[in-house]
Amino acid sequence: MQRFTLDQLGTLLALIEEGTFDKAARSLHITASAVSQRVKAMEQSCGRVLVQRTTPVALTDAGSVVLRYARQVELLEADTLRALRDAGPAGQAVRVSLAVNADSLATWFLAALAGVADELDVAFDLHREDQEHTLSLLRSGAVMAAVTSSRETIQGCVTEPLGRMRYRAVATPDFVARRLPAGLTGLSAAPVVTFDRNDDLQDAFLRAHKGRPGEAPRHVIPASNDFARAVLLGLGWGVLPEQQCLAEIAAGSLVELAAAHPVDVPLYWQRWNLSSPLLDAVSAAVQDAAVRELCAL
Incomplete structure (x- = not known):
C-alpha cells in the first residue's frame, strides 16, 4: 500500500466535516472533481472503499480507520507547529474533536475548555452524545477524546477516571x-x-x-x-x-x-494513546474541572 499524502488526508477530513463533495471542495478551494479524485486515489492505494457516496457522505469501517489516522496526523502537525513557535496561518487553529454527554456539557465541561481555547489556539468541535454511547465516536475516529461512563478501554486509547x-x-x-x-x-x-x-x-x-x-x-x-x-x-x-x-x-x-x-454515574476520560502536548493540556484541563465539580470515584 502506498502512503497517503497530507493533501489526501486533509481532503478526507474536509469531506467528513462538510458532508458533501461540493462543500468539501469549497472549503479546500478546489473542485469537487479534485476531491473525488483524491478520495478515489486513497481507496485504490489501500484497496478498500473508504466513503459511502450518500448525502451526507458516510464512512465505511475502513474509512473510520483512515479518518482516525488523519486526525492524529493533524494533531501531530499542530503540536509540531507549536513547538516551532509557529501558530500557522492566521485563522488556522487546530480543530479538537471531543465527545461529551449533555449533562456534563450543561454543567461543568465547558468551564474546563474556556481556560485553554485561546492559550492552545484550538477550535473545539464538540459532539453531544449520551455518556454510554461516546465510545462509538472514539472507535470511528470522529473524536480524539470522550467523556464516557464505561471503563472499557478501546484499542489505541487510554482511560482515566474523572469522578461521579x-x-x-x-x-x-x-x-x-x-x-x-x-x-x-x-x-x-x-x-x-x-x-x-x-x-x-x-x-x-x-x-x-x-x-x-x-x-x-x-x-x-x-x-x-x-x-x-x-x-x-x-x-x-x-x-x-x-x-x-x-x-x-x-x-x-x-x-x-x-x-x-x-x-x-461514574465518568471516565478516554483519549487517544498518543504523545501530544496539545491533547495532554486539554486532558489536564478536563481533569482539573472534574476534581472541582464531580464527586470522587
Whole structure:
C-alpha cells in the first residue's frame, strides 16, 4: 500500500466535516472533481472503499480507520507547529474533536475548555452524545477524546477516571401533592420527564425503588437545560444533576423524592494513546474541572 499524502488526508477530513463533495471542495478551494479524485486515489492505494457516496457522505469501517489516522496526523502537525513557535496561518487553529454527554456539557465541561481555547489556539468541535454511547465516536475516529461512563478501554486509547456525576430524583411541591400524595408508592404512574429514548436514569431509579420501570406518560425533552426547566415547571418528575437542582431544593421550588438515595454515574476520560502536548493540556484541563465539580470515584 502506498502512503497517503497530507493533501489526501486533509481532503478526507474536509469531506467528513462538510458532508458533501461540493462543500468539501469549497472549503479546500478546489473542485469537487479534485476531491473525488483524491478520495478515489486513497481507496485504490489501500484497496478498500473508504466513503459511502450518500448525502451526507458516510464512512465505511475502513474509512473510520483512515479518518482516525488523519486526525492524529493533524494533531501531530499542530503540536509540531507549536513547538516551532509557529501558530500557522492566521485563522488556522487546530480543530479538537471531543465527545461529551449533555449533562456534563450543561454543567461543568465547558468551564474546563474556556481556560485553554485561546492559550492552545484550538477550535473545539464538540459532539453531544449520551455518556454510554461516546465510545462509538472514539472507535470511528470522529473524536480524539470522550467523556464516557464505561471503563472499557478501546484499542489505541487510554482511560482515566474523572469522578461521579451525582443526580437527584426531584419534582415540584405541587406535583408531589397532586401526583405523589403517598410518596414513592405512586411513582410508577406519575408523569416523568426523560431526555431521549436512550435516557435510562429515570427507569433505573424506578427499578431500584419499585422493582420495575414505570408505565406513566413520558415527556421527552432532548436538551439538558430545558429538561431541568420542564421538571421545575411541573411537567413531571425527573432525575437531575446536582448542579441543576441543589439550589432549587434549598429554595423549596423542588422536592427530593428519595434524599438518601442519589443516583451516581461514574465518568471516565478516554483519549487517544498518543504523545501530544496539545491533547495532554486539554486532558489536564478536563481533569482539573472534574476534581472541582464531580464527586470522587
